[in-house]
Amino acid sequence: MDENVRDDWIEDFHAYGNYYVDHHDAGFLATPEETWRIEREIRQRSLVTVGVFHSHQRHPAILTSVDVDFHPSPDLWHLLIVLRNLDYPLVRTFEVTEDGAGLEIDHQVVESLPRTAARKVIA
Numbered sequence: 001m002d003e004n005v006r007d008d009w010i011e012d013f014h015a016y017g018n019y020y021v022d023h024h025d026a027g028f029l030a031t032p033e034e035t036w037r038i039e040r041e042i043r044q045r046s047l048v049t050v051g052v053f054h055s056h057q058r059h060p061a062i063l064t065s066v067d068v069d070f071h072p073s074p075d076l077w078h079l080l081i082v083l084r085n086l087d088y089p090l091v092r093t094f095e096v097t098e099d100g101a102g103l104e105i106d107h108q109v110v111e112s113l114p115r116t117a118a119r120k121v122i123a
Contacts, residue, residue: 001030001038016066019059027066028054051077051093058084063094063102074098077105 006013006029013020013027020026042049052071061082071078074096082090094102 001028001034003031003034004028005031013066020066023058025057029070049076051079053079053081055081055083060084061090061092063096063104068096068100068102072096072100078102 006027009029039049054067059082061080063078063080067078067080076096078094078096080092080094082092084090093105095105097103
């Protein structure tokens, strides 16, 4: 995603506490236009969106309330990469349950996957 419109929603971010006030680089929000453009590209390639990705620079590998509130769909997984220690990044995957809770799910990291196999996994 190229354009961050976080500042257009600054009061919404600040409502989650001083973390978003103190750290201007905390939080990213893509434009609806860019989001729709990416979604169209995914559909044109006969692929399916299975989740959203984001990173945490400073706080733990947990699905926070702001993560759930901004992406509440139980149909999308959350891939979270934590970069607190750049020598040891953490990757965790969550799903949002119907009651809005974040539930960690198992995932497998595949080092190399042929393009045809990857297409079958994604589709």
